[in-house]
Amino acid sequence: MTQRQRRVRDRTERGQRIVAAARELAEAEGWDAVTTRRLAGLIEYSQPVLYSHFPGGKDAIMAAAALEGFTELAATLGAARPGGLGGVTEAYVAFAEGKPGLYDAMFTHASELRFAEDDTPEVMKACFAELLAVVEPTAGDQDAGALTEVFWSTLHGLVTLDRGRRLSPAHRDERLALVVARFGTRAD
Amino acid sequence: MTQRQRRVRDRTERGQRIVAAARELAEAEGWDAVTTRRLAGLIEYSQPVLYSHFPGGKDAIMAAAALEGFTELAATLGAARPGGLGGVTEAYVAFAEGKPGLYDAMFTHASELRFAEDDTPEVMKACFAELLAVVEPTAGDQDAGALTEVFWSTLHGLVTLDRGRRLSPAHRDERLALVVARFGTRAD
DNA sequence: TAGTTTGTCTAGCAGTGCTAGCATGTGACC
DNA sequence: GGTCACATGCTAGCACTGCTAGACAAACTA
Numbered sequence: 001m002t003q004r005q006r007r008v009r010d011r012t013e014r015g016q017r018i019v020a021a022a023r024e025l026a027e028a029e030g031w032d033a034v035t036t037r038r039l040a041g042l043i044e045y046s047q048p049v050l051y052s053h054f055p056g057g058k059d060a061i062m063a064a065a066a067l068e069g070f071t072e073l074a075a076t077l078g079a080a081r082p083g084g085l086g087g088v089t090e091a092y093v094a095f096a097e098g099k100p101g102l103y104d105a106m107f108t109h110a111s112e113l114r115f116a117e118d119d120t121p122e123v124m125k126a127c128f129a130e131l132l133a134v135v136e137p138t139a140g141d142q143d144a145g146a147l148t149e150v151f152w153s154t155l156h157g158l159v160t161l162d163r164g165r166r167l168s169p170a171h172r173d174e175r176l177a178l179v180v181a182r183f184g185t186r187a188d
Numbered sequence: 189m190t191q192r193q194r195r196v197r198d199r200t201e202r203g204q205r206i207v208a209a210a211r212e213l214a215e216a217e218g219w220d221a222v223t224t225r226r227l228a229g230l231i232e233y234s235q236p237v238l239y240s241h242f243p244g245g246k247d248a249i250m251a252a253a254a255l256e257g258f259t260e261l262a263a264t265l266g267a268a269r270p271g272g273l274g275g276v277t278e279a280y281v282a283f284a285e286g287k288p289g290l291y292d293a294m295f296t297h298a299s300e301l302r303f304a305e306d307d308t309p310e311v312m313k314a315c316f317a318e319l320l321a322v323v324e325p326t327a328g329d330q331d332a333g334a335l336t337e338v339f340w341s342t343l344h345g346l347v348t349l350d351r352g353r354r355l356s357p358a359h360r361d362e363r364l365a366l367v368v369a370r371f372g373t374r375a376d
Numbered sequence: 377t378a379g380t381t382t383g384t385c386t387a388g389c390a391g392t393g394c395t396a397g398c399a400t401g402t403g404a405c406c
Numbered sequence: 407g408g409t410c411a412c413a414t415g416c417t418a419g420c421a422c423t424g425c426t427a428g429a430c431a432a433a434c435t436a
Contacts, residue, residue, distance in 0.1 A: 036424060046385050048426075057424065107352065108296065142366060146359040149349075150342065150366045157345030158338070164295065167341075171334040178330060178338045182370045224393060234416050236395075245393065 015053045017043050019064045026101035031062065031109060059110075066110040069102040070123040077130035085134040085184045089155065089176055096159040107156065128152070140186045151183050203241045205231050207252045214289035219250065219297060247298075254298040257290040258311040265318035273322040273372045277343065277364055280319075284347040295344065316340070328374045339371050 021042040025034045036058060040047040054060035073095055080091035096103040128148065135148045158175060161167050167175070209230040213222045224246060228235040242248035261283055268279035284291040316336065323336045346363060349355050355363070 035422085037422090047424090048386095049384070051425070052383080107348070107354075142369065143359070143362055145356070146362040147366055149355050149359060150346070150363050150370070153345030153349050153355075153363075154338065154342040155345065156349055157341030157343065160295070160348065161337075161341050161344055166295075167337050168333070171331070171337055174331055174334040175338050175341075178335050181330065182338070223391085225391090235393090236417095237415065239394070240414080 011053075014043065014045070014049075018050060018053055018061060019068065022061050023065050023068070023102060023105075026065070026105065027099065028101075031101065031104060034058070034062075062105045063110050065102065066105040067121060067123065069099070069106040070121065070127055072099075072102075073106070074123055074126040074130060077127060081130060081133060085138065085151075086176075086180045088131065088134045089179050092155045093159060093176065097162075100163060103159065107160075135183065138184060138186050147183075154179055154183070199241075202231065202233070202237075206238060206241055206249060207256065210249050211253050211256070211290060211293075214253070214293065215287065216289075219289065219292060222246070222250075250293045251298050253290065254293040255309060255311065257287070257294040258309065258315055260287075260290075261294070262311055262314040262318060265315060269318060269321060273326065273339075274364075274368045276319065276322045277367050280343045281347060281364065284351075288351060291347065295348075323371065326372060326374050335371075342367055342371070 018039060021039055022034050025038065025042070036047050036050055039061070040050060043049075050061070051057060054064065056063070073092075076091050076095050077088055080087040083090070131152050132144060132148045135151050136144045139147050158167070158179070162172070206227060209227055210222050213226065213230070224235050224238055227249070228238060231237075238249070239245060242252065244251070261280075264279050264283050265276055268275040271278070319340050320332060320336045323339050324332045327335050346355070346367070350360070
C-alpha cells in the first residue's frame with residue numbers, strides 16, 4: 001500500500017511542478033510563451049502527460065495558476081489589513097506589479113473562474129472579503145458591497161492601465177494617494 | 189490618371205473592408221475567431237493580401253480597429269459631456285458594453301498603442317481630454333491629471349471586471365451611482 | 377506465471393500567423 | 407501596335423500551436 005501512496009504523491013508533486021513551471025515561464029516571457037511543448041520539456045515528460053493532470057489542457061493549467069494567485073493575494077491583503085485602506089491599496093498594486101504574469105492569469109485570462117456565483121472558489125471570496133473589510137468602515141449609508149466592487153475596480157483598472165503603458169509613471173504614487181482620498185473617508 | 193486614382197481608392201476601400209470585417213467578426217465571436225484565413229475569405233481575397241495592407245499582420249489590423257475605437261469613444265464622450273461626470277460615466281460604460289470586441293482591441297490587446305508618450309495618437313489624447321474635462325471641476329487642490337487617471341481606471345476596472353463575470357449584475361446601476369458619489373463632488 | 381490494468385510515449389491531425397516564389401494582368405515606352 | 411518592366415494577387419509551404427489516437431512497456435492482480 002505504501003507504494004500506491006508514493007505513486008499518488010509523485011503524481012500530485014508532478015502536477016504542482018507543471019503549474020510551477022507554467023508560472024515561472026509566464027512570469028519570464030508571458031503566457032504566450034507558455035506552450036504545452038515547452039512545459040512538457042521543463043518537467044521532462046512528454047506532452048500528453050499534461051493532459052492526464054489537466055484534462056482541460058492549457059486553460060486548466062492557467063486556471064490552476066490563477067487559483068494559486070488568489071490564495072496568495074488573499075494572504076497578502078490579509079497581512080496588509082492593519083494598514084487600513086491605504087495599506088491594502090498599496091499591497092494590492094504591489095502584488096500585481098510584482099507578479100504580472102500571475103495577475104494576468106487571474107484576471108485577463110482564466111475565464112472559467114467567475115465570481116458572484118455558486119461555484120466561486122472560497123479563496124476568491126476571501127479576496128473580496130479582505131477588500132470589504134477595509135471599505136466597510138467608510139461606506140456610511142452606502143451599500144458596502146457595491147462600494148467594494150467599485151473600489152476593487154479602481155485598483156484593477158490602475159493595475160491594468162498601468163501595465164499597458166496607459167498611465168503616466170510619474171503620477172504613480174499620487175494616484176494611490178488619490179484613491180485613499182476618494183475611498184478612505186466616510187461619505188456624507 | 190483617373191485610373192490610377194481609382195486603383196488607390198479601391199485599395200483604401202479594401203483596407204477599410206478588412207478592418208470592418210475584423211471588427212464584425214470579433215464582435216460576433218471574439219478576437220480568437222479572427223484568423224487571417226477567415227478574414228481573407230470575408231473580403232474574398234487571398235491571405236497574403238492582408239499583409240500588403242497591414243505589414244504588421246494581425247496585430248496591425250487589431251491596432252487599426254483599436255484606433256477607430258478611440259475615435260468613436262472620443263466622439264461618444266464628447267456628446268455626453270453636457271451630462272457632466274455622471275453622463276460621461278454612463279456613456280463610457282455603455283460604450284464598452286455595447287462594443288466589447290472593440291473595447292478589447294483598444295485595451296486588452298493592442299500593445300502597440302501606448303499613452304503618455306510622444307507618438308501617442310491624437311484620438312487617444314482626445315479621449316483623455318474628454319474625461320479630464322468633467323473631472324477637473326471636482327479636483328479642488330488635487331492634481332486634475334492624476335485624478336483623471338484614477339477616474340479612468342475606475343471606469344476601466346468596472347468594465348473589465350464586469351466582463352469577466354467578477355461583479356454582481358444586480359449592483360450595476362448602484363456602482364455607477366457610487367462612482368459619481370466618490371468622484372463627482374469636490375474634495376475638501 | 378498469465379492476464380489485466382495503468383501509465384507513458386511516438387506520431388499525427390487540424391489549425392494558426394506568416395512568407396517565398398510564381399503566374400497574371402497592367403502600364404509605359406519605342 | 408508590339409514589347410518589355412512592373413506591380414499585384416495567388417498557390418504552396420514553413421514552423422508553430424493545442425490536442426489526441428493508438429502502440430508499447432511497466433506494474434499490479436490472481
